[in-house]
Amino acid sequence: MLNWYAPQARRELLTYRHYIEVGEYQYKDLLKIILSRSARSARLTTHFDLDFPKEPQTEPYECYKHSRICYPVQEAFKFLSRYSKNTLNRISAFAKKRTNAHVSIHHADSRTLEFPPLDGVITSPPYVGLIDYHEQHTYAYNLLELKDRRSEEIGPAAKGVSKKARQQYQEGITRVFRNTMTAMPIGARLIVVAGDRHNLYDGIAEALDVEVEGIVKRHVVRRTGRRSSEFYESIFVWRKT
Ligand SMILES: C[S@@+](CC[C@H](N)C(=O)[O-])C[C@H]1O[C@@H](n2cnc3c(N)ncnc32)[C@H](O)[C@@H]1O
Missing domain, CATH: 3.40.50.150 (Vaccinia Virus protein VP39)
Structure with missing residues (x-):
């Protein structure tokens, strides 16, 4: 998966991940979401094929989406920065709406997961x-070190x-x-x-x-x-x- 990133982008993503690991942050999960969103945007893909890219796009290309020559992204920092601010805005907006309902997230097979009582x-x-969801989000599974459950899809x-x-x-x-x-x-x-x-x-x-x-x-x-x-x-x- 590492060849999906330009060298500078890769360094920036891995540095961010390193700081999540060693830092004493209260909301590490949130930082991981910012990392994962940035990793998706920083991949060496064309603008018109973000969902199913076949191989890394390393050269400038004729972009169908923007009708001009576009350049594959070289860095991740701008995304880390943009998504940090965007995430803060979303959290502030959500804070006005949220109730004290309990939320829990399970990474599991819904055929067999034991659910709590549901309304x-x-x-x-x-x-x-x-x-193929695992395939489409390989970068996130790798970066976040999530368990591979593709056989359960x-x-x-x-x-x-x-x-x-x-x-x-x-x-x-x-x-x-x-x-x-x-x-x-x-x-x-x-x-x-x-x-x-x-x-x-x-x-x-x-x-x-x-x-x-x-x-x-x-x-x-x-x-x-x-x-x-x-x-x-x-x-x-x-x-x-
Ligand atoms: C159409 S997507 C919806 C995703 C989610 N509702 C959202 O908005 O982000 C379907 C989801 O079902 C998940 N999925 C596939 N097989 C599953 C299984 N056996 N148990 C739980 N989830 C599964 C896929 O990984 C994918 O994330």
Whole structure:
């Protein structure tokens, strides 16, 4: 992964990480998020292919996004600085809204995680055969030294969209909701945002025996990069029966 960075950018990211490790900071997790966002922006990628770059872009290139010659980024400091200020602003804005609700984050497989009692679920599950999340965020897994759980990803791009892959996806997502529903009372809602191009969610709702309260189509228009075309997502509103 190190060849995804120009030498100066790499030095700056590793120096920042070093200070997170040795420094006595109260909010190290927050600093890691700033590091991860900066590492994403400082990769040697073209501006028009931030999601699925195949190999590092080391030379100036014809940029489809900006219609001019662009240069691959050489440094990370400007991102570390920009995202530090931006993160502070976001935290100040959030501080005005936050309640004292308890929040906990688990890096785990939702099919088997033991959930605490839930009033409801709002989620955006993975797509079928479109994205390899670990692969797309390799830089973050490396930099943050997170455990690699790629074999637990549901619907990875690597498995494609064959009939078998779609069936495995349906089974996987059904298991996730069955598991979360054990922690929910009857009548509680599951709100699921999904790009259901392969029409798999009617079958999932049926297998779960939920009441379908509504299906809202969401027009997704704000996209960056090459996948800038518009598309529709569905928001499924289900109730546990
Ligand atoms: C469409 S993304 C939504 C991400 C998240 N809602 C957000 O807004 O950042 C789907 C997510 O599901 C995760 N995922 C895939 N398989 C999973 C599994 N078995 N258990 C838990 N999460 C999984 C992927 O890694 C990815 O982060």
